[in-house]
Amino acid sequence: MNSNGDGMTQARETGTLGKLMVLLDLVTHADAPLRFTDILALAGQPRGTLHRQLSHLVEEGLLELDGDGRYAPGLRLLDFAARSWARNEFRMIAEPHLADLQQATGETVHLGVLRGSSIIYLDKVEGRQPVRMYSQIGNASPCYCTGVGKAALSLLPPDSLADLLAGLSFTRFTASTHASAETLLAEIREIADQGYAFDREEHEAGIRCVAAPVWSEDRTFVGGISITGPAYRLSMELLREWAVPVQLAAGRIMEGMRIRLGPRR
Amino acid sequence: MNSNGDGMTQARETGTLGKLMVLLDLVTHADAPLRFTDILALAGQPRGTLHRQLSHLVEEGLLELDGDGRYAPGLRLLDFAARSWARNEFRMIAEPHLADLQQATGETVHLGVLRGSSIIYLDKVEGRQPVRMYSQIGNASPCYCTGVGKAALSLLPPDSLADLLAGLSFTRFTASTHASAETLLAEIREIADQGYAFDREEHEAGIRCVAAPVWSEDRTFVGGISITGPAYRLSMELLREWAVPVQLAAGRIMEGMRIRLGPRR
DNA sequence: AAATTAAGTTCCACATAATGGAACAAAATA
DNA sequence: TATTTTGTTCCATTATGTGGAACTTAATTT
Numbered sequence: 001m002n003s004n005g006d007g008m009t010q011a012r013e014t015g016t017l018g019k020l021m022v023l024l025d026l027v028t029h030a031d032a033p034l035r036f037t038d039i040l041a042l043a044g045q046p047r048g049t050l051h052r053q054l055s056h057l058v059e060e061g062l063l064e065l066d067g068d069g070r071y072a073p074g075l076r077l078l079d080f081a082a083r084s085w086a087r088n089e090f091r092m093i094a095e096p097h098l099a100d101l102q103q104a105t106g107e108t109v110h111l112g113v114l115r116g117s118s119i120i121y122l123d124k125v126e127g128r129q130p131v132r133m134y135s136q137i138g139n140a141s142p143c144y145c146t147g148v149g150k151a152a153l154s155l156l157p158p159d160s161l162a163d164l165l166a167g168l169s170f171t172r173f174t175a176s177t178h179a180s181a182e183t184l185l186a187e188i189r190e191i192a193d194q195g196y197a198f199d200r201e202e203h204e205a206g207i208r209c210v211a212a213p214v215w216s217e218d219r220t221f222v223g224g225i226s227i228t229g230p231a232y233r234l235s236m237e238l239l240r241e242w243a244v245p246v247q248l249a250a251g252r253i254m255e256g257m258r259i260r261l262g263p264r265r
Numbered sequence: 266m267n268s269n270g271d272g273m274t275q276a277r278e279t280g281t282l283g284k285l286m287v288l289l290d291l292v293t294h295a296d297a298p299l300r301f302t303d304i305l306a307l308a309g310q311p312r313g314t315l316h317r318q319l320s321h322l323v324e325e326g327l328l329e330l331d332g333d334g335r336y337a338p339g340l341r342l343l344d345f346a347a348r349s350w351a352r353n354e355f356r357m358i359a360e361p362h363l364a365d366l367q368q369a370t371g372e373t374v375h376l377g378v379l380r381g382s383s384i385i386y387l388d389k390v391e392g393r394q395p396v397r398m399y400s401q402i403g404n405a406s407p408c409y410c411t412g413v414g415k416a417a418l419s420l421l422p423p424d425s426l427a428d429l430l431a432g433l434s435f436t437r438f439t440a441s442t443h444a445s446a447e448t449l450l451a452e453i454r455e456i457a458d459q460g461y462a463f464d465r466e467e468h469e470a471g472i473r474c475v476a477a478p479v480w481s482e483d484r485t486f487v488g489g490i491s492i493t494g495p496a497y498r499l500s501m502e503l504l505r506e507w508a509v510p511v512q513l514a515a516g517r518i519m520e521g522m523r524i525r526l527g528p529r530r
Numbered sequence: 531a532a533a534t535t536a537a538g539t540t541c542c543a544c545a546t547a548a549t550g551g552a553a554c555a556a557a558a559t560a
Numbered sequence: 561t562a563t564t565t566t567g568t569t570c571c572a573t574t575a576t577g578t579g580g581a582a583c584t585t586a587a588t589t590t
Contacts, residue, residue: 014321015576016281016548021325028348036567046550051568053548056279060286061380067483069567073349075378075385081346082403083293084338113340115326120340138347218332280547281577301538311579316539318577334538 019045023053024073027063033070081138090221091122093256094214098125098225101249105227105242107234110136110209112148113223117164119149122223144168144184145177147199147211151224153184154192155213161188177202196243197224198236206231210239212250216257225250284310288318289338292328298335346403355486356387358521359479363390363490366514370492370507372499375401375474377413378488382429384414387488409433409449410442412464412476416489418449419457420478426453442467461508462489463501471496475504477515481522490515 014021026042027034034042040050054071057063061076085091094111102109102125111123118140143149143164153161165181178184191197191213199209211226227234227242279286291307292299299307305315319336322328326341350356359376367374367390376388383405408414408429418426430446443449456462456478464474476491492499492507 014324017285017321017325019548020282024345028345033352037565040566047567048550048552048569049548055568056282059279060282062286064485066485072352073345075349075353075380075387077342077345077349078385078387078403079383079405080289080293080338080342082405084340084342085403087298087338088340115340118344120343122340122343138343138350140344140347220329220331284577302536305537312538313540313579313581314577320539 020053020057023050024057024062027071028073028077033066033072035068035070039071085122085137088122089260090216090223090257093260094123094225094253097249097252097256098123101225101227101245102126104245107227107229110148110226110228111214111223112141112146112152112226113221114143114149114152115140117143117168119143119146119152119223121148141203142168142171144170145173145199145202147197147209147226147228148224150184150188150191150197150199151211151213151226152222153188154197155215155222161185173203174201174205176200194243195247198239199226199228200236201231208234208236208239210242210246212243212246214250214253216254221257225253285318285322288315288322289327292336293338293342298331298337300333300335304336350387350402353387354525355481355488355522358525359388359490359518362514362517362521363388366490366492366510367391369510372492372494375413375491375493376479376488377406377411377417377491378486379408379414379417380405382408382433384408384411384417384488386413406468407433407436409435410438410464410467412462412474412491412493413489415449415453415456415462415464416476416478416491417487418453419462420480420487426450438468439466439470441465459508460512463504464491464493465501466496473499473501473504475507475511477508477511479515479518481519486522490518 023039023043026039030038036051036054039054040047043050045053054063054065058065058071058074061074064072064074066072090113091111098109098111109125110121112119112121114120119142120140121136121138124136141149143153153164156164165185168181168184170177170179170181172179178187187197195212197211197213199207199211201208207228208231209226209228211224213222213224215222225246227239227246288304288308291304295303301316301319304319305312308315310318319328319330323330323336323339326339329337329339331337355378356376363374363376374390375386377384377386379385384407385405386401386403389401406414408418418429421429430450433446433449435442435444435446437444443452452462460477462476462478464472464476466473472493473496474491474493476489478487478489480487490511492504492511
């Protein structure tokens, strides 16, 4: 049904909602609150149309309009997200195992899941310091330059993987960020073999990690967990040692899911 | 179209979006993932209509449909929320002052803002323990039984307050929860006079707090900050002492907003 | 296993809600 | 004050959502 011969254009067919979500994306991705005219330029909608669309979003609390006529993301989004997070089964099951892994290594542990071509971080367990909470949780990061991302990709069947890779555009965050689908694919094959992935300062200079893939049987969750830290403290040798505990923790999480969700899927 | 008996009911007129948001509310407020039929019963929509609406929400990542046909809140909500939170000016300005207050008292400090008749918690600074992040942040709590909520209400002009009170339905969480608009209004007047509010175990048994109101000049933010803790540790005398530092911190936050946002609104 | 019921999905004539051009109002700038 | 920019409202047109019914699939019962 999806004439996917050439391009990637699986144009969202969600009608009114789709158009509004594009606007919401625009506003939430902006670095600073946008004025009406800014959005007008970006969205390419007629003035009247845009005005009504924004009004609806504001009325629903998805956007907020301040006294200077600037649009910012609405706080109702926080309420939705709090529930989404609190009830997430994957996260709930993983929680104790993340804590164990943090205890064992003393470094920061992440849980992430693949959505589209992004990794969305579901949880983070840090060492001592009071956590700056949304600093990572909820953030969407590229799959091609994060440990969790590459671990997740190694779980995909070849055709899904190919589709996903074809749609990627590679931003070079550091000198070691993958710049093409070819080199990435090669590494993913390797990861699939060995069962764990590294991030060698590919997303952020000076930050390394080891990650292991985690998935649910129904493939609702395809993601991974990782141990992350500064390169000066986490040598590649150390990371290679930690591959084992990370894989063990991943295994325990999957076992937890199997029990929790039952065998019937 | 809208048989609006009295006239006050400004029933959401956001058309398609409004209907979809009702569904999103339904699913995110449910205790467990809902099946199609469950939602059908709750939403009172025709089957065909509901099916398409849910499909659109799923396609946009606002809902997720697992292998068993159960709908859960979508993870895209997390991404939106992370941005909403990260860029929130009120929160950014308040952050250091919350930390100071936490240091000074050793107890948990909250920042909340009034949206509709709910308080949405924007930040939380706890003592030692690693923070369970979404545990409070983003959560919407009733305004009539929280310190921050009552502090916020004390900022409203009489007519807005009256409107809001008229729309409230009082759930008794504990023995000391306000059960009527009359007693609540009396306390709010008192709070407006003295400039701080208490929560005397009104939302959760064994939990008390002192709160002070905070607002921005353009009234985009009407909320408050609070120090919260267990009743056995926080006597009412102690809370009365802390009213001063809480008010001072609130004052510093407002000063910060004035500087940051400029005088031109 | 076949029959029966329930659950979920697709279809299409119809009604509603979104569209967008233009006119209007309000600020900002000259 | 005149002029431009920015934001808001209006309404005939049209695209989109609606909902009843037919259909398919899965679960339950006989």
